[in-house]
Amino acid sequence: MNRTGITRLVAGREITERLQGRLIRIMTLITVLVVVGGVTIPGLIKGSSAPTRVGLVGGDAQALAPTVERTAAAAKAKIAVSNVSDEAAARAQVTSGQLDAALSVGPSTARVEVKESLDPTIRAVLQASVDSAHLRQALAQSGIPVDKVLPALTPVPLATVALKPPPPDRTARTIAAIAAALLMYISLALYGTAVANGVAQEKTSRTAEVLLAAVRPSQLLSGKVLGIGLTGLGQLAIAAAAGVIANAVVHSTKIPGSVWVLLPAFLLCFLAGFTLYAFAYAAAGALVSRQEEVQFVTLPFGLFLLVGYLLVYAVIAHPDATWVRVVSFLPPLMATILPARIALGHVAPWEIPLDVLIMGVSIWATIRIASRVYANALIYSGARLSWKEALQLTGSAPPVEEPSRSAAA
Amino acid sequence: METGELEVLDLHHRFGDLVALDGVSFGVAAGEIVGLVGRNGAGKTTAMRSVMGILRPDRGAVKWSGHPIGEDDRVRFGYMPEERGLYPQMRLLEQVAYFARLHGFDTAAADGAARTWLERLGLGERTSDKLVALSHGNQQRVQLAVALVHGPDLLVLDEPFAGLDPEAVDALSRVLFEQATAGAAVLFSSHQLELVERLCRRVVIVESGRVLADGTLAELRRRLPAELRVKVDAPPDWARSLKGARIASADEDGVLLVVDPGTDPQIILRAAQAAGPVEHFGFETAGLVDLYREMVSR
Numbered sequence: 001m002n003r004t005g006i007t008r009l010v011a012g013r014e015i016t017e018r019l020q021g022r023l024i025r026i027m028t029l030i031t032v033l034v035v036v037g038g039v040t041i042p043g044l045i046k047g048s049s050a051p052t053r054v055g056l057v058g059g060d061a062q063a064l065a066p067t068v069e070r071t072a073a074a075a076k077a078k079i080a081v082s083n084v085s086d087e088a089a090a091r092a093q094v095t096s097g098q099l100d101a102a103l104s105v106g107p108s109t110a111r112v113e114v115k116e117s118l119d120p121t122i123r124a125v126l127q128a129s130v131d132s133a134h135l136r137q138a139l140a141q142s143g144i145p146v147d148k149v150l151p152a153l154t155p156v157p158l159a160t161v162a163l164k165p166p167p168p169d170r171t172a173r174t175i176a177a178i179a180a181a182l183l184m185y186i187s188l189a190l191y192g193t194a195v196a197n198g199v200a201q202e203k204t205s206r207t208a209e210v211l212l213a214a215v216r217p218s219q220l221l222s223g224k225v226l227g228i229g230l231t232g233l234g235q236l237a238i239a240a241a242a243g244v245i246a247n248a249v250v251h252s253t254k255i256p257g258s259v260w261v262l263l264p265a266f267l268l269c270f271l272a273g274f275t276l277y278a279f280a281y282a283a284a285g286a287l288v289s290r291q292e293e294v295q296f297v298t299l300p301f302g303l304f305l306l307v308g309y310l311l312v313y314a315v316i317a318h319p320d321a322t323w324v325r326v327v328s329f330l331p332p333l334m335a336t337i338l339p340a341r342i343a344l345g346h347v348a349p350w351e352i353p354l355d356v357l358i359m360g361v362s363i364w365a366t367i368r369i370a371s372r373v374y375a376n377a378l379i380y381s382g383a384r385l386s387w388k389e390a391l392q393l394t395g396s397a398p399p400v401e402e403p404s405r406s407a408a409a
Numbered sequence: 410m411e412t413g414e415l416e417v418l419d420l421h422h423r424f425g426d427l428v429a430l431d432g433v434s435f436g437v438a439a440g441e442i443v444g445l446v447g448r449n450g451a452g453k454t455t456a457m458r459s460v461m462g463i464l465r466p467d468r469g470a471v472k473w474s475g476h477p478i479g480e481d482d483r484v485r486f487g488y489m490p491e492e493r494g495l496y497p498q499m500r501l502l503e504q505v506a507y508f509a510r511l512h513g514f515d516t517a518a519a520d521g522a523a524r525t526w527l528e529r530l531g532l533g534e535r536t537s538d539k540l541v542a543l544s545h546g547n548q549q550r551v552q553l554a555v556a557l558v559h560g561p562d563l564l565v566l567d568e569p570f571a572g573l574d575p576e577a578v579d580a581l582s583r584v585l586f587e588q589a590t591a592g593a594a595v596l597f598s599s600h601q602l603e604l605v606e607r608l609c610r611r612v613v614i615v616e617s618g619r620v621l622a623d624g625t626l627a628e629l630r631r632r633l634p635a636e637l638r639v640k641v642d643a644p645p646d647w648a649r650s651l652k653g654a655r656i657a658s659a660d661e662d663g664v665l666l667v668v669d670p671g672t673d674p675q676i677i678l679r680a681a682q683a684a685g686p687v688e689h690f691g692f693e694t695a696g697l698v699d700l701y702r703e704m705v706s707r
Contacts, residue, residue, distance in 0.1 A: 009510055017498065206494025210555060213461045213488035214511040216480075379463060381492065 006215055010223025011230065014198065018231045027190070028235050035243040038179070040250045051078035052122045054112075057090045057104040064105065067129040075128075077121045105130060174316055177343035180266055183236065184336045185309035188273055189302050191232035192281035193294070198224055199285030199374070200294045208378045217375035225278040232274065265342050272359050273335030276366055277301060283370035286377040287385045297384070301332075308336030319346035329354065331362035412474045413439030413562050415594050420459055420469035422618075429455040430466060431618035437563070437594040442585055444605035445598040446701060447615035453598040454491050456615070457567050460596070461488050473563070484512045487561030491568045491598075493552050495540050501527055502536040505554045512559035519558075526554040530580070546577055553581065557588070564588055566597040570604055582608055606697040614704055621704050629700050637666040637674065639681050640689035647684030651677060663689055 018024050056062045062083045072079040082099070084090040090102035094115055102113045103126055110130040112118065139146055202208045202220075211220055284297040315324050315337060328337040328351075338355060341347050347355075369391070376393040377385050385393075415437040422430040430452045437443045445453050458464040460471050462483055473482045496504055502523050509519035527536050530550040532543075540548060549572065556564065564585070570578055585608060589595050599605050605612060606626065614621040622629055637654070640663030641647065648656050648664050653672030657665040668674065674692075681687050695703075 006511065009507075013507055016503075017496075021498075202496075205497060206490065206492040207496055208494070209458075209463060209490040209492065210488065210494060210508070210552075211511070212463045213486065213490075214484060214508065379458075 006219045007223040007226065010215070010220055011227035014224055014227025015231055018194075018228070024231065024235070028238055031186075031235060031239040032242040035239045036246040039243050039246045051080040052100045052119065053080050053082065053098070054122070054126070055082055055084040055090045055093060055099040055102040057084050057087055057102050060105040061103050064103070064129050064133055067132055068103075068125065071125045071129050071132070075121060075125050077119075077125050079122060079125060101126075103130075105133070108134075173344050176262065177312060177316055177340035180269075180339040180343050181309050181312040181336045183239075184270065184273060184339055185305050187232055187236055187270070188277045188335060189305050191228055191274060192277045192301060192305075193298060194228050194232075195225060195278045196281040196285035196294050196298045197291070198228065199282045199378075200288045200291050203286055203288070203378055204291055206381075212379060217378065218371055221279070221282055221371060221374050225275070225282060229271075229274050229278060233270070236270070262343055266339050269335070269339040269342070272363065276331065276335060276359070276363050277305070279363075279366050279370040283373040283377075283387075283390075286374045287387070287390055289382065289384045293384050304332035305336060308333040311337055312340040315340055316344065319344050325351070329358055331358060334359060413592065413594055414474060415460065415563055415596065416470075416472040416475075417456065417460060418470045418472065420456060420466045420471070422455055422459065422464070422466040422468075428618050430459070430469070433469070433615065433618065433620055435613045435620060435623050437596045439562075439594050440589050440592050441611060442589045442595040442597070442609045444609035444612045445596060445615065446600075446602065446605055446612055446697075447598075447621075448705070451615045452618040453615055454567055455618075457565050457596070457598065458490075460563075460565055461486065484559070485562045487556040487559065487564045489552055489556040489566040489569055491571075493549065495548070495551060495555065497541040498539055500537050500539055501532060501543075501551055504540060505551065505558050508555045509558040512561075514559060522558050522560070523554070526558050527551075530554055545572065546574060549573060549577065553584070557584070561588075562593055564593055564595045564597070566595070568599060569597050570599050570601050578604065602697045602701055612697065614701060616705055622700075626697060626700070629697075629704075630695055631670065633695065633700060633703055634670065635668045636693040636695065637668050637677065638689060638691055638693055639663050639666060639677070639687065641681045641685045641687055643685035647680060648677075651680060665693070 054068065056065060056068075065081050065083075068079060068081055084093065084099070084102060087102075087104060090099065090104070091113060093099040094102050094113055097115070100114065101118060101122065104111050104113075110126075112123070112126055136146055139149055199221075202211065208220075280301055281298055284301070285294055287297050288294055311327060311333065315328075318324055319341065324337075324341070327333050328341055334355065338347070373387065373390040377390040380390075380393060417433060417435050420430045420433040422428075433452060433456050435443070435445075445456070447453050455464065455466075459466045459469075462471075462478065471478055499507070502520070505523035505527060506514075506516075506519040509522050510516065514522060524533075524536065527533055530553060532547060532550055532554070535543065535547070540551060543551065553569070556566065566585075569581055569585075573581060582604070585595055585597070597608075611623070611625050612629065613623045622632065624632075636657065639648070645656060645659040645664045648654070648659075648666060651666070654666045654668045654677055657667045659665070666677065668677070678687070678690055681690065
């Protein structure tokens with residue numbers, strides 16, 4: 001059989017084993033639930049942003065109803081007014097939560113009662129309504145016909161011109177950036193650990209030696225990475241599809257076309273990041289002497305991924321800062337930061353070939369070092385190896401006597 | 410050079426300061442069963458791993474049918490390592506068939522061969538069980554099925570008999586005989602010397618990374634002083650002045666003489682007859698256990 005045939009065979013076994021396991025079903029279910037929850041819950045919260053209910057207390061305030069509604073409409077604030085007979089009733093309703101605010105107006109005073117605080121926009125709307133009524137009243141009392149003064153009272157429209165307008169899809173892009181980084185962090189850590197565990201299992205169960213009699217270490221390694229990578233990709237695809245469907249159902253966020261265009265870029269980032277991390281995780285898995293040590297040896301990679309993910313929040317706040325550019329060139333951090341920056345649309349064209357080059361070289365170097373560590377350490381049956389020891393090993397048997405046997409001559 | 414012959418040529422290997430192989434050479438011909446014998450740490454496993462290409466020796470070569478071993482040769486080898494190991498969660502049929510496929514079988518052939526071997530080894534009823542569900546002895550059988558499933562031309566078995574019950578030992582012995590009869594070259598290591606003696610025509614004794622002896626039992630015996638038991642109806646003094654032989658013990662069963670190689674036994678017989686009527690005259694056959702002790706202690 002040719003070399004790729006063996007690799008495919010190894011990958012196929014990995015996929016079959018994983019699909020038969022219960023863990024993958026649970027993990028897929030959890031991922032789907034998290035994604036669906038992440039998509040629908042903000043939508044449901046937004047859907048509850050009902051208008052602010054303002055009670056107008058007494059005749060004077062109730063006369064303001066048309067003015068309040070007009071002003072609110074102009075300010076694009078949602079206000080629902082209702083009439084309340086007296087202050088005591090109004091207070092009771094505000095306290096019980098039936099009303100958000102109660103407005104009472106005197107000859108030269110006005111008061112709005114709220115439970116805790118009042119939204120500044122709502123406050124401005126109410127203030128303007130009261131002012132307007134007060135002005136009309138004052139004009140009427142002075143005998144000045146309102147019609148004559150009215151043009152002077154018409155507000156001069158103030159046009160706002162943004163010199164650097166935010167992209168219309170900024171919210172969607174920010175969400176996409178966080179989602180991309182989070183997904184990258186979780187999936188790389190998850191599938192990386194799966195690779196390390198798989199390698200450690202083959203080593204500690206001594207299956208590796210039987211395998212290596214038929215298969216080269218590189219075939220075994222690449223088959224394992226490929227199999228687990230494809231399983232992971234399938235799992236991500238299911239989660240992504242669930243997210244898109246959930247979004248369509250609850251109309252949570254309108255996904256702008258610009259985000260869809262980013263999908264191939266995300267896919268590429270995942271493949272590059274997974275390759276980089278999976279080989280490193282595999283080599284780490286080969287160092288252990290017991291399955292329980294996997295967690296310890298893979299800790300640094302998990303930390304790199306976590307730091308990369310956390311930095312994304314700083315990247316969102318300062319997408320164009322120099323240090324952001326610098327850290328996004330560091331290979332272990334690039335895996336999480338770059339997809340986020342692509343989502344935000346802040347990757348300069350000149351950065352792309354540099355990113356590709358750095359990632360390419362890192363992957364090449366990682367595969368080389370990892371393959372060597374893997375091949376050396378896989379059938380070493382002594383205590384857990386350090387990276388340095390594993391690189392220096394020439395043979396693969398322990399430098400100790402074979403264990404003695406009861407049937408010794 | 411015959412086809413299907415394994416040649417191990419002057420292997421050297423060290424692990425740090427420890428010399429594991431110090432010029433090991435031996436061969437296994439097609440149809441031959443060779444036993445590799447030696448104490449723990451003598452270099453048996455390292456030599457076998459070198460043959461399987463799992464370990465690259467510092468120096469020396471391993472050849473198959475006269476040429477350096479390539480990947481096409483190696484898929485025709487079957488291996489059972491000293492440290493047994495298979496996928497615990499994989500079902501027997503899937504597992505054995507998987508290894509057949511790694512050795513170049515297509516899906517249908519792999520399935521068929523896996524089923525055949527599992528049935529032959531008495532696991533036909535358990536093909537859909539997971540490996541972990543099996544007893545230690547049955548797991549050993551699966552390990553053997555994995556080594557044999559692709560009908561290898563060379564079988565390398567590191568301590569295949571360790572931990573087997575007598576029934577399983579017989580079953581494995583039969584399988585090894587069958588494989589050799591079918592033309593496979595078989596190399597195995599063992600501490601159970603009486604087993605090696607029963608199974609092998611040829612034995613390789615290794616000690617401290619070197620080959621101490623390599624040959625058939627008869628050849629090995631010739632290299633050692635022979636033991637001759639002579640019973641004469643006379644005191645043992647007749648034997649004291651013999652050249653090329655000395656008394657190892659003397660009792661009512663006669664004298665036991667250690668005869669140097671090259672000494673003519675007829676001279677001893679004549680000396681005995683001169684002393685009195687000879688009741689018994691015969692060489693004691695040294696077993697592999699004796700040969701091994703003698704060789705290693707020298």
